[in-house]
Amino acid sequence: MINIAIVGAGVWGDTHAAIYKEHPQANPVAVCDKNVNRAKAIAAKYGIEAVYADVEKMLSAGGFDAVSIVTPDHLHADIAVACANAGKHMLIEKPIATTHTDVLRIVQASRRNGVRVMVDLHNRWSPPFAAARAAVENGELGTLRHGYFRLNDIQWVATDMLSWSAQSSILWFLGSHSLDTLQWLFGDEVVRVYSVSSRGVLDAVNVPAPDTYLTTLEFRNGGVAQMENSWITPNGNLCINDIKCAITGDKGAIAIDASSHNLIQQYTQDKAFVPDILVRNQIHGRVKGFAYESIRSFIDCLVADKPFIVSMEDAARATIAILAILESAEKRQPVDVVYDF
Ligand SMILES: NC(=O)c1ccc[n+]([C@@H]2O[C@H](COP(=O)([O-])OP(=O)(O)OC[C@H]3O[C@@H](n4cnc5c(N)ncnc54)[C@H](O)[C@@H]3O)[C@@H](O)[C@H]2O)c1
Structure with missing residues (x-):
């Protein structure tokens, strides 16, 4: 216990x-x-x-x-x-x-x-991403050559949900998941980043934070990927997140649409939305989603004395790469990523 x-x-x-x-x-x-x-x-x-x-x-x-x-x-x-x-x-x-x-x-x-x-980089427990990782591990895609990951939030997250959004960034809040997921899928680490950012929409509603980062990542073994992280998806989006991912190897590819899937939509007189059936949902009163799975896994690995599915070093790599992305967006220049922990 x-x-x-x-x-x-x-x-x-x-x-x-x-x-x-x-x-x-x-x-x-x-x-x-x-x-x-x-x-x-x-x-x-x-x-x-x-x-x-x-x-x-x-x-x-x-x-x-x-x-x-x-x-x-x-x-x-x-x-x-x-x-x-x-x-x-x-x-x-x-x-x-x-x-x-x-x-x-x-x-x-x-x-x-x-x-x-x-x-708690819990996207590794998200069912479509776990399936993609399994396909990579089984060699079904061959060597990954390029990838794309859009992970955006509706504006409400920055303006209303988080009281501290201006002290963080969409790169910390969601970019940490995108970066960790891409490094995990590629089985490789990012060594160079080039990012551009834009701002204005959140500034106009008194949240002084950049709206969007568009980032190109280069991996050590030659793979490349692009990452889109934005906090200004309109609040009318069907889902709180806008999640699209595609990875391409020399033998095959995978495309993921984790937010606008067709499994379920719900409608009222004035709006349509996608109820959460993946992240933090409950079935017959029991907690089920992948947000719970990662926390459950922490306990399971402690009890069994097994390595965690996300290590401290994985997370340190993600933060160090994000710091390089912030520097790149500031300087409007590519930045090498140096892991020194
Ligand atoms: N894994 C995920 O995808 C996921 C999802 C949502 C939030 N989070 C993360 O969880 C963390 C918290 O987010 P949240 O949405 O719950 O924020 P929140 O603002 O709702 O809650 C944070 C709480 O921390 C308390 N706090 C601040 N400093 C403290 C201190 N020194 N000692 C004790 N309490 C302190 C605040 O009073 C507040 O109640 C963030 O790092 C966020 O990125 C992760």
Whole structure:
């Protein structure tokens, strides 16, 4: 049994609590949020005993083996280093961190303390992407030559859902998934990036953040891919995400449309939408989607002492490549990616 604490009781902290509550080998024992009322609400919803407003106090009290870090994108590192120093294994939400210094701090503290870290780059559990990866592994596509991944959000995510979108970026929030997925599908690492960005739509509604990044990636072994990440898909889109991916090898290709699939659409008098049947859905009251699968896998791998499906190093690679993308978009020049952790 893994006793677990959750730090960050927002939208996604609730997702972590839901799966720990139903996992037979997980026992959520503490929840911490600097907004203590949020922590209390999740504790009451899932029957979690201990509530904290301060991570250090929670770590001093102890009573758990692992911690889920579910704070905003730019606020993972201090908590992760404190948890590592307290000897706790961690599931850190994506991205692992948003600065080079913070990546190194987390990697070094975890290695120094011998704790295990998974990062929740959960697109690896998405059924069409898992099928694509299996086809690549089986040699059905041959060697991958080029790829394309569009992973966009409707504007509402930046304007209403996240209170901290201007301190993050669509590259951190969704680009981390695109980059990790492409590196995983190609079985290779990105060594050079060239990105352009545009802004104005979010600025006009008082969210000072770029709208869109269009990025070309070069892999070490010669593959190339393009990545589109935007926060300005109109709110009328059928789905919160706009997800399209295509990969082409020398023997075959795969095309994925994970948002506008034809499995189900729902209509009211004034709108049409695609109900979530893949990510965070429930069937007969049981949590089912791939967002839950990744968290479930964290517990399974801890219990079985197996390697995580997303390692700390995978996530560090994604952050370091995204930092190069930000630099490239700023300079309007290609940038080499150097992995130094
Ligand atoms: N895996 C996914 O695809 C996925 C999906 C959604 C969100 N996320 C990630 O989850 C993280 C949280 O996102 P969210 O939407 O739940 O955000 P949120 O704003 O709803 O919740 C974050 C919570 O963290 C708390 N917090 C901030 N600093 C803290 C601190 N020092 N100590 C304790 N609590 C603190 C805030 O008070 C807030 O309640 C982000 O990194 C986000 O990218 C991942």
